[in-house]
Amino acid sequence: MTCREGIVELVECARRAGTGARIHAEPGRELRAHLAVCAHCSERWEAELQLTAQFGVMRASAAVRESPDSRRRALLQEFSHRQARMPIQTSRAWVWTLGTAAALVFAVFVGHEAGRKAARTSASIQTRGARVEPAVLYEADAALSSDASALSSDDFVAVPYTPPLAPGEMVRIVRADLYPETLASMGVRVDPSWVAAWAADLPVEMVVGEDGIPRAVRITENNQF
Amino acid sequence: MQLSDEELYRQMRKGNRDAFAQLYERREPGLYRFALHMSGSPAVAEEVSNEVFVQLMGPAARFDETRGSLESFLYGIARNLVRVVRRQPPVAEPVDRAFEANILGELIGNETTAALHRTLRELPERYRDVIILCDLEERSYEDVARLIGRPVGTVRSRLHRGRALLAAKLKRLNAPSEVFSA
Numbered sequence: 001m002t003c004r005e006g007i008v009e010l011v012e013c014a015r016r017a018g019t020g021a022r023i024h025a026e027p028g029r030e031l032r033a034h035l036a037v038c039a040h041c042s043e044r045w046e047a048e049l050q051l052t053a054q055f056g057v058m059r060a061s062a063a064v065r066e067s068p069d070s071r072r073r074a075l076l077q078e079f080s081h082r083q084a085r086m087p088i089q090t091s092r093a094w095v096w097t098l099g100t101a102a103a104l105v106f107a108v109f110v111g112h113e114a115g116r117k118a119a120r121t122s123a124s125i126q127t128r129g130a131r132v133e134p135a136v137l138y139e140a141d142a143a144l145s146s147d148a149s150a151l152s153s154d155d156f157v158a159v160p161y162t163p164p165l166a167p168g169e170m171v172r173i174v175r176a177d178l179y180p181e182t183l184a185s186m187g188v189r190v191d192p193s194w195v196a197a198w199a200a201d202l203p204v205e206m207v208v209g210e211d212g213i214p215r216a217v218r219i220t221e222n223n224q225f
Numbered sequence: 226m227q228l229s230d231e232e233l234y235r236q237m238r239k240g241n242r243d244a245f246a247q248l249y250e251r252r253e254p255g256l257y258r259f260a261l262h263m264s265g266s267p268a269v270a271e272e273v274s275n276e277v278f279v280q281l282m283g284p285a286a287r288f289d290e291t292r293g294s295l296e297s298f299l300y301g302i303a304r305n306l307v308r309v310v311r312r313q314p315p316v317a318e319p320v321d322r323a324f325e326a327n328i329l330g331e332l333i334g335n336e337t338t339a340a341l342h343r344t345l346r347e348l349p350e351r352y353r354d355v356i357i358l359c360d361l362e363e364r365s366y367e368d369v370a371r372l373i374g375r376p377v378g379t380v381r382s383r384l385h386r387g388r389a390l391l392a393a394k395l396k397r398l399n400a401p402s403e404v405f406s407a
Contacts, residue, residue: 007385007389011388015359043396044389044392047395048388048392050392051391054337055361057338058338058341058361061338062261062361063258065267072250075278075279076242076245076246076249078282079242079245082282083240083242
């Protein structure tokens, strides 16, 4: 047995001696033989046993302790105190959560209503007309996509406040009959004389984007438009 | 059936006072002894073991079960608190002196034990932790490996190295001419 191997074993033996397991604490035959011939390891063995004994004293002294009941009580009181404050924070958290949820619901409702209104307007444009002819698809050119007012050059009137067409977006020409007030609601100036001339509906062509929103409109049988 | 530390902690966070009390009773004595051996001062040990639970109940406690056991977390807090005490600036010197006057060994009334305890506190932390946990708290290598987050082999080698340093100190203490210089 080498000193290195011997020390590993004697440390474990000495540690076991501290647990009261005397049988396992005895060094094995090989270690005993080594200790008999190696003064260094023998000294270390004695020191390790002494160390174990000292640790026993330290353990025993650490076990002696005044009752920490007052600290325990104070700590539990502190815990209860903190918990008593917690519900306020919790209720505040609930208020915030509910408030946020309500705001979200309101926002969704407003958005939904706006969508429905837009759909109604779009639908009314298409359905209130006496006739709606099949759409013709055109690809929006650069001028059209950047500015719907460019359509005005061909007696189309740009519908104000509409989003610009995206590059490459397909547009449809939709023919329909619209009430003058529908045109007015689209932001198109309506001459009162047209109303008189056309009694009820006005035949129009609309440039409608892929989103269904009309970008420009013209009266097909009234070039005074 | 005994609830795990982690389960007690979860209940404690929900406001269960009994769970907190149970956790305190289960872990506080060990933490006290650990802090006592680390610091050598019963007063510091009391403060530290108390503060560990104050921090645990506080909103800043961020125990993550996926990163280790609650016990390991608590020992980590205790170790850090003792470190803070040990790194007190010079203005706190009178307090430190009070601790010195109150060291465990002197309470025991055994000069060798007192000197050994001082040596233990001067050991590098990596050795001191494992000696305290393995030899003073009598925890298994596996337990200590889990607590300090190191392999069992590392725990064993640190323990042997630490004991060798202490044994060398004891040898010097036993030599009559060197007792006064120790």
